[in-house]
Amino acid sequence: MLPPSVFESAFNSSPIGKYLLSPTPEALILAVNDAFLKACSRRREDLLGKSLFVAFPADPDDPASSTNEAELRASFARVLETGTPDLLPVQRYPIPLEGPDGTIAFEERFWSAYSAPVFGPDGAVTCISHTTKDVTEQIRSERALRESENRFRALTTAGQVVYRMNADWTELRELDGRGFLRDTDSPRSFWLQDYIPDDEQARVHAAVGEAIRTGRVFELEHRVRRIDGSDGWALSRAVPICDAHGRVVEWIGAASDITERKAAEEKLRESDRRKDEFLAMLAHELRNPIAPISAAAALLQRMQLDEALVRRTSQIIARQVGHMTALIDDLLDVSRVTRGLVELERVPLDLRDVLQDAVEQVAPLVQARRHTLALELPSQATIVVGDKKRLVQVVANLLNNAAKYTPEGGCLAVRAGAQDGGACVEVSDNGIGMAPELTGRVFDLFAQAERSADRSLGGLGLGLALVKSLVELHGGTVGCESAGLGQGSRFLACLPCLSGDTAPQGEQDDEPMAQAPAALRVLVVDDNVDAAVMLAMLLEASGHEVLVEHGARAALARAHEARPQVFLLDIGLPEMDGKELARRLRAEPATRDALLVAVTGYGQDSDREQIMAAGFDHHLVKPVDMERLEAILAGAA
Incomplete structure (x- = not known):
């Protein structure tokens, strides 16, 4: 007999959401696996011991929510009454999520659910095993596809084309194409090149030939040339109509616009590709400091080490641990900021103080790469309301980025001033620059991979994503310009500006001064x-x-x-x-x-x-x- 730990491991490692509920009206959550915690963005300690209906209450502003709760309660009652499993169809069951400002909002979710009784040795139901699968994306995709088809925006951008085709696909008659064909009263010759881009014609022609030869339904996703001259995507489907002898006499078909869906799929593929690259970068970056730490540990195990060698080895370990800690801090920081979990301390600040602190922070890297750094501060106070620590982080990240992507001995510049009623910080360099297509997404997560494929510059590509998120949290905007590869880059961060008579808040020292501790x-x-x-x-x-x-x-x-x-x-x-x-x-x-x-x-x-x-x-x-x-x-x- 397998030990209980095996069943517990199987329960927790299941890719489908599962939890165990008490067989009582409260339906207390007794256990929950990792897949369900991930699906509902909760932590285990927040759910255990709570009623399912308290942890996931009905939306008071959505009358349908109470119906969903009633259906779920009825399902549990059937399980307890009959002692048999109960399958629920796909349910719309919104769940409460906490927003950036701490308010609770309900997010529409769809779930498929299955409940089953778990019996004890005495034959009584000890708990209810409830299995849920989040099918929200599937429902949304199906809904989007239906909406796309129902909008009648296929080949003409004005409607769905519904057509009749003769047996060998040489004559086409429109039934409902919103003016796709000029003459809808009589058939016309079907010319593939009229509707299909040149490089797509061979594939479509082969699929048509296969349908004619076999008499099977023709179905194909393919690119099309719209009546306005633009290219799009269509899902074409034609059904053969046969006579009494089983011979195909014509085809009835329709073409639905799936351009938006194909664009979304391509975006998802691109996102997956960039995430894969990021994971590869993360593994590379974490292995880099592990190698010298491992070597240092092996060296310290040897006998007869002198004090200087021990000191040098410990410095290497400390330096590499610091590097790994910085990588992990970046990951946690970007997670907190992008999910809106960062609370800003909003106080009046002089932007000049922010820039000076940021320059001081980045000075070691600038000096190590032998750059020159020009700092141009406004002559008068430029007051913004924000969190000084985070704004220093914004400017420091921009300067770090400039220093990293500028060959040694380069020129960096930081300028600040009022612009269009706001306060703007400009960081420029004469470094490697970037291709025009990258400037539009350089602030996206993981974009760094495309700027340094050989990984020679290090880092995880999170700095600029943090810049964008933090500036936007302050109500500002970011931008980037580059004349091209090898021609440097210019970054601009603009924040709302206050009048100059608002006094900035003085410096505060949050950390206690280190002292030589007494023995404890x-x-x-x-x-x-x-x-x-x-x-x-x-x-x-x-x-x-x-x-x-x-x-x-x-x-x-x-x-x-x-x-x-x-x-x-x-x-x-x-x-x-x-x-x-x-x-x-x-x-x-x-x-x-x-x-x-x-x-x-x-x-x-x-x-x-x-x-x-x-x-x-x-x-x-x-x-x-x-x-x-x-x-x-x-x-x-």
Whole structure:
């Protein structure tokens, strides 16, 4: 008999959405697999233990939603009453999604669903297994195709062509073509070249010949020449009409405009191609720093290393880890921004301060590539309302892009000023430039692959996508110009501008100043043994007394014995997660006042909010910034 873990693995790895519900009117969600979480954009901890109808309520502004809920409840009732599975036809069931501003909006979704009883040893129904498949895209595609066909915009852009053709396809008579043929009262000779582009005629002629020879239905998607001279796509279908002896005497056919559908398919293919290229780039970029880290680790395992070699090796490891961290931060950042999960701190800012901070940030790269950088600031304050950190990121990303795509010893320039009632930042270079067709999509995700196929310039091509998203979040616009390959590029970011008499907000220092920490008793809890041991070694090197545990229950027992002053807790722990462990530590008199620091790979804003709500004092993302951790410990001491 297979162990339960096999069934659990099969349940979670299923490509089709599944969840288990309690056999009660509330239909509590007992388990849910990854496919359903992805389909509904939820997390497992947000659903478990909740009623299905609370987690996915009816839309109060959509009367049909209550009907859908009633149908689903009726299906569950049939399963419980009959003890047999129940299949629901495709249902329209909108689900609530949180928007960028925190408001909840319902998104139209279509699902096919199947419910089945799960019996216990006593023969009673212990739960309902509910299987759902999101068929929204299929329904939308079918709807779009129907609308396209019903608009009668096939070959003429004015309507669908319905026609009759004689047995050997030499004479054509229009039945309903909205004026496609000049003479609809009598047949005319059918000339393929009148309707089909030259390079498509051989394929269409072969398909016609096959239909005539076999007497089967003719059906083909092909390009057409419209009456207005433009090219489009049509789905042509003709049915043979036979006499009493089974001989084909004519064909009745129709051609539907599928130009929009074909354009959408091509766009999807292009998107898939670029995503594949991006994944290949990501693998390449992550392998690059792994190679020197691996070599450094192997070197450190050898005996008789002198201090200088150890220092140089550790610097290589730190540098490469920093590079990998930056790549991961870029991925998370673009995900947060493009999904509208970033909250901006909107305060009045002088654009000159933003530019100076960005230039300072990029100075090491500019100097390393021996570029000259001209900075032209407006003589008077140019005030915008925005998030200084994010606007500095915008300008720094534009400068990084210019520095990377300009050969060594090049010229970069940054200018700012008022333009058309707004504040504009221009970043230009005399670098490699780009082809005209790329300027229109250079701000798209993954566009970098087309500028550097040999991967010599590195990066993931996310910087400019972040620029566009962040500028648009500030109510601004971005643009790009290039005279062509080898002729440099010019990027422009424009923001709404305030009057000059609005005072900008002063600088604030969010991070505590690092101090030499006094010795503390610290308990590190992480189920990753290597990560826990290395962090403990670093803290011991700073003079702290460090204890290590790899499970939550063992950590609770150790906390009672040793009473640490500081807890560094991983969130993804076995037995209970780090948030629950934090709650229990806060509930115990001996540890309620201890300093709790979350050390985790979960770095989204929503993750941080949940972690802090569980009782943590600080939230650090792996790999840990040791300077920040030491500053936190110094504050605790």
